[in-house]
Amino acid sequence: MRNREKTHSFRTPKNPFGLIIPLVIDDGESFPPEIRAIQGEQLHDYANPFIRLDSPKQEALAEILRKNVCPTIENALSRVPNFSSAWETIAHKQFEHMYKIRAKAQKVVPSLRLPRLK
């Protein structure tokens, strides 16, 4: 998708829009810098898998999706370039090289903290 953006000159001063819409539910630090640089919607607070469908948090998430995410998707859809068969030939290895997550090992004890004492 990033390749499509580049090919069609998305994220340029003339055409600042894009086809990738990041929704960040964790820290996103495993992603390569060029993906991290894309401004995304921060949804950490809504990534709790126990959120109920009738809870205030779910309503707040729905509002964010409605107000912020849906218009962005709508905008992106209106700019989707025509399909090109060349897209299918982007090498798997090239993709893997760039986007494979290189997870670090946890080397320190997870720490408790008191935010008021930061």
Next chain:
Amino acid sequence: MGRIVTFYSYKGGVGRTSALANVAVLLAKYRKNVLLMDWDLEAPGLDRYFSAYINSATEKSKGLIHLLTQAGIEPHIGWSSFVTPIEIEGCSPISIIMSGDHDRDYVERIRSFSWADFFENHQGASILDRWRIEWKSKYDFVLIDSRTGITDVGGVCTVFLPDILVLVFSANEQSFEGGLQVAMGIQESRRNLEVPRAPLAILPLPGRFDGRDEIDEASLWLDRFSRELKPFYDDWLPNQFGPRRMLELTKIPYITKFSFGEPLPVLMPGISDPELPGFYLNNVARLIASDFADAHQILSPDVSIIQTVTADLRGKLAETPADEASIERLLATAESQFGDSVEFCELLLEVGLSVARQGSHLAEACFRRAVATASTIFPPDHPLLLSSMNNLANFLYETDELGEAEELYREVLNRLRQKAEGRESAVTAACISLANVLHAKGSLREAEELYREAIGLLRTISRPGDPVLIRTYSSFAGLLREEGNLGEAEENYREILRVMQQSARPDNAALGRAYRDLAEVLHEKGNLSEAEDSYRSALELLRQSSRPNDPALARAYRDLALVNREKGNLVEAQGLYREALRLVRETSRPGDPALARAYRDLAGVLRIMGNEEEAEHLYREALQLLQLTSRPGNSLLARAYSDLARLLRVQGRLSEAEEIYRSTVETYRQSSRPGDLALLGAYSELAGFLDEVGNHAEAESLTGKQEIAFVALVERMNLR
């Protein structure tokens, strides 16, 4: 996958371990597979609650500290040999990994174990992550008793391991404020882990709460808890309830009787008694066991969820316009509670029908979901399934998705026909629906057969004056008119009138429409006298039944005027057109094309009667109105030009007429395709006029254009 639930308190003495032990027993009573782990290594004792239920011969000297120490040497060590079974009658077996404090070297082991070293040099994180996955695979619930305060082991228990945190605190500043701060910090610490962890669900649990004597003080504390803990409740508390009510139902009361030793009150009778701690612990266990889905039932046990959701939905459906986002959320709640059930299917149909009336496309999704749900739970010919299919087909028919609507109606009819006995009215309705969609698609022959079948069935099962029978006759007669079968169409319209007049309380408006339909077909057949009688009857009935500003009334005057004009009764036609014009003037909006039509109708008859002055005035009124309101190329505008041009030509005002004729041609050219009959007529009329005034050259040139247009017309007709 199971859930790991950590019980944490910032300060000790709040009843944390007691709450964990009792919740474990309740989960086992619900037939859940439970593992308990004593991670409060500096002050262990969880197993003491179960000493009566652990085989006395069991080896107790090995525990968590031994497992951790050994893992530092052998990273692939398994944990299952460190598990001790707990057998309680009436419960699923509980497993426990004790601290290991029965070992004589325990204190030394605790002193020498370094969490920092375990993580940094012995792959501590990956070992714990592996165990975590194994525990979650083997058990429904893993309950961890965490160390209090800010410690390394507390970080492992609250940040690294759990899915749910039960935050236990008592009503004092140190315990509550410290717990609150730690819980808020945990979410951030989890984001900083190298392993992925979703935000924790947090269940606040006031422990040792003595609200029976100090009622005012207790109420103040509950208010404070409610206010400050709200962000945690927002994740899972149904939005119509505040945290206060949930706090009241989950606070563990301080009862002197249970303050001695290590009691398990949930094993005693009384978990339904709000006077005893078992009642509140049971609520906590239900929340954990249900992933918080039981919150609604706990808060509102007297009202079933279906009733609550239905009531909420009906409230939302009463709003105009419908709040679709809320309706979808409530439907999702209903679906999560009931899954594929009769209640959910009925709810979907109710919502679908209601939002369909507002023209919302949410209706389609509801009907499709209803069909899917009903297909799962009912046999193929169940009335609720067929009704769901019919409702979906009706919506598709209304939104012009005729192909899929036809498929669905056909399927419904086929299923009904397989077992038609006793379901004649359903078969009839299905025949009519399929006939209507086929009629709309232009498949007239098949539609005709189905209408005939439906009418045959209706004659046997319906009562006199049945509106369904009347509507079906009407649709059938309309189809016959389209087919050019005017004789049978007339018979059907007469049958409609007969059936309607049989009714005990005939509907005058409907009767008026029936007379109008009959009049139209008689008019088409050229039977002007009978057509006039029927139009007159229609007008009379409409005058009795309709509002003075009903547009149908003006139309009835026009219809009667037209047939009188055709019969040569020009005076009467003029009077009727004037009445129609008066009504349209009173009821139409400014710029309404109906007003232009009414001007032209009256002007036309006045012109024939020789009242050219008034006719011209009216034609110009019509033209002015259409010039102001219609788009370029509007055919009504072109006809208005043409009317005026003809009148001026007859009056000998040739230069004015020529200008208007040219406007007529230009207007048609803007809207018509080459070969359009109206454009051809306009060319022809202008050419004739030019020839008449001596402009033969241009007339000839226009005749050439006429020929081109004519060739195009012939080509179009051949293509058809």
